[in-house]
Amino acid sequence: MMPIAITDPDDPRIEPYRAVRERDLVGRQHRFIVEGEVVLRVLLQQSRFDIESLLLAENRIDSLSNALENLPPNVPVYTANRQVMDAIVGFPIHRGILAMARRAPLPPVEDFLATLPQEALIVGLVGLANHDNVGGIFRNAAAFGAQGILLDQESCDPLYRKAVRVSVGGALIVPFTRVASANAMVRALQGASFEILAFSPAGQEILSQVKPARRTALLLGAEGPGLPPDLLAQTRTVSIPMSGGFDSLNVATTSGIALHHLKSQRS
Amino acid sequence: MMPIAITDPDDPRIEPYRAVRERDLVGRQHRFIVEGEVVLRVLLQQSRFDIESLLLAENRIDSLSNALENLPPNVPVYTANRQVMDAIVGFPIHRGILAMARRAPLPPVEDFLATLPQEALIVGLVGLANHDNVGGIFRNAAAFGAQGILLDQESCDPLYRKAVRVSVGGALIVPFTRVASANAMVRALQGASFEILAFSPAGQEILSQVKPARRTALLLGAEGPGLPPDLLAQTRTVSIPMSGGFDSLNVATTSGIALHHLKSQRS
Numbered sequence: 037m038m039p040i041a042i043t044d045p046d047d048p049r050i051e052p053y054r055a056v057r058e059r060d061l062v063g064r065q066h067r068f069i070v071e072g073e074v075v076l077r078v079l080l081q082q083s084r085f086d087i088e089s090l091l092l093a094e095n096r097i098d099s100l101s102n103a104l105e106n107l108p109p110n111v112p113v114y115t116a117n118r119q120v121m122d123a124i125v126g127f128p129i130h131r132g133i134l135a136m137a138r139r140a141p142l143p144p145v146e147d148f149l150a151t152l153p154q155e156a157l158i159v160g161l162v163g164l165a166n167h168d169n170v171g172g173i174f175r176n177a178a179a180f181g182a183q184g185i186l187l188d189q190e191s192c193d194p195l196y197r198k199a200v201r202v203s204v205g206g207a208l209i210v211p212f213t214r215v216a217s218a219n220a221m222v223r224a225l226q227g228a229s230f231e232i233l234a235f236s237p238a239g240q241e242i243l244s245q246v247k248p249a250r251r252t253a254l255l256l257g258a259e260g261p262g263l264p265p266d267l268l269a270q271t272r273t274v275s276i277p278m279s280g281g282f283d284s285l286n287v288a289t290t291s292g293i294a295l296h297h298l299k300s301q302r303s
Numbered sequence: 304m305m306p307i308a309i310t311d312p313d314d315p316r317i318e319p320y321r322a323v324r325e326r327d328l329v330g331r332q333h334r335f336i337v338e339g340e341v342v343l344r345v346l347l348q349q350s351r352f353d354i355e356s357l358l359l360a361e362n363r364i365d366s367l368s369n370a371l372e373n374l375p376p377n378v379p380v381y382t383a384n385r386q387v388m389d390a391i392v393g394f395p396i397h398r399g400i401l402a403m404a405r406r407a408p409l410p411p412v413e414d415f416l417a418t419l420p421q422e423a424l425i426v427g428l429v430g431l432a433n434h435d436n437v438g439g440i441f442r443n444a445a446a447f448g449a450q451g452i453l454l455d456q457e458s459c460d461p462l463y464r465k466a467v468r469v470s471v472g473g474a475l476i477v478p479f480t481r482v483a484s485a486n487a488m489v490r491a492l493q494g495a496s497f498e499i500l501a502f503s504p505a506g507q508e509i510l511s512q513v514k515p516a517r518r519t520a521l522l523l524g525a526e527g528p529g530l531p532p533d534l535l536a537q538t539r540t541v542s543i544p545m546s547g548g549f550d551s552l553n554v555a556t557t558s559g560i561a562l563h564h565l566k567s568q569r570s
Contacts, residue, residue, distance in 0.1 A: 081548075082548065082549075172553065172556070175552070175553065175556075176552065176556060178546065178549045179545045179546060179549050179551070179552050180545065180546060181545075181546030181547075205549075206549070209549070242567075243563075243567075244563075244567035276563060277566075277567075277570075278446045278447065278448075279445065279446060279447060279448030280448075281348075281349065282349075282445045282446050282472075282473070282476065284446070285442070285443065285446050285559065286439065286442065286559075288556065289439070289442075289443060289555065289556050289559040290559075292552065292553075292556040292557075292559060292560050293559050293560050293563045296510075296511075296543060296560045296563075296564070297563070297564075299544075300509075300510075300511035300544075303544075
């Protein structure tokens with residue numbers, strides 16, 4: 037691994053790293069960006085994605101050298117001093133560690149479900165537009181070894197910079213794909229013999245009493261609106277009992293509680 | 304309830320609302336601030352704290368009128384237009400809803416524990432310096448009806464503005480107090496016949512196998528350092544099994560998973 041020193045912020049080789057925040061808003065169509073040591077290590081060791089390049093502050097190379105042994109030899113590692121790196125990125129990038137990776141094509145949901153094992157636990161997200169929550173759900177899904185996540189069109193991009201960061205790399209580990217709508221999600225899951233557990237404060241069954249089927253999908257809606265009523269009408273609905281009158285749990289926390297319960301029932 | 308119109312940002316009556324962010328940094332010794340409709344409703348209906356005053360944008364009064372029926376008649380309700388309110392607060396305060404409340408004295412930990420019921424579930428925090436995490440833990444504690452939270456000196460203020468907001472009002476519901484150190488926390492809990500469950504990725508027992516004692520305290524440390532080794536050496540240690548090699552769970556999510564399991568075992 038021979039780092040390539042960048043001394044000019046306008047160097048065309050580091051073009052994808054330019055103006056990070058502005059690009060976040062526009063969206064990166066074929067790529068996504070990873071920042072910080074912990075997530076970079078996930079990208080290098082556990083990720084499903086191809087790495088295009090790294091951009092590291094000069095003083096970060098030594099501490100990363102063992103992780104960089106896993107880097108394919110054709111991936112360029114650019115380095116810059118802090119001043120040049122900040123000028124490229126457009127703000128002070130304290131962590132001094134960035135990587136650019138290629139998005140993978142999102143398979144049709146039927147193909148996605150067909151590749152999963154016969155014993156599988158997955159999560160479906162409907163209307164989850166908050167990057168913190170989606171990142172937190174991917175973190176929990178990775179922690180409990182969920183095999184996949186489905187997202188409807190209203191749910192946000194798991195590879196958005198903030199979602200990746202909050203997921204602590206979980207968004208790089210847990211496979212996911214999009215479905216056209218909540219109804220399409222339900223139909224595809226039913227077609228692939230998944231038992232659907234739709235979480236709602238008004239759910240009929242209590243989580244602690246639920247035993248998972250061989251293939252189980254837990255569906256979560258956004259805090260506030262929750263899952264659509266017509267979806268709840270055609271699925272098993274599950275609630276987590278709470279103390280009198282208090283506002284419901286955060287949806288990412290709900291995913292952690294549900295995945296923990298279902299996983300520990302299974303093992 | 305007769306609102307008092309404020310037209311001058313320098314009006315001495317709304318002095319405590321001035322320069323909110325700067326005061327956040329300095330700290331409010333005898334007061335704390337609450338923002339937004341959801342948390343204000345908790346303050347009005349479920350809180351343990353005395354309210355000093357409200358400051359509302361003119362256009363928010365109508366939607367709050369039913370909640371304001373619970374307001375003691377001696378509490379002044381100030382109103383201002385957006386321009387004056389923003390000038391008082393020091394930034395655009397979109398929600399247009401603020402309240403000032405009085406802190407309650409923090410009792411010695413022995414007195415605090417003595418007031419709890421014989422069947423009790425509480426949480427102890429060691430070195431939790433992140434307001435999001437402390438807010439999230441109070442939210443979960445309120446959701447699952449935990450009877451109290453102990454904090455060491457390194458843990459942050461649950462009544463800090465951001466912690467209150469993230470707790471969705473849980474910080475106003477769940478009683479808490481401070482202890483001098485993690486060791487003092489352990490001694491006080493043992494003295495009050497609490498079974499201590501210290502959470503650690505290296506914990507000897509698995510959460511799903513744990514049955515709570517009548518009085519149970521779950522202890523949580525900061526992500527990264529975790530609980531101190533000498534504390535783990537003198538307590539029952541509990542882990543949440545995770546999928547191979549992934550970074551540990553967020554500490555607030557851990558509190559939700561643990562409280563849910565212990566509560567559902569009990570009921």
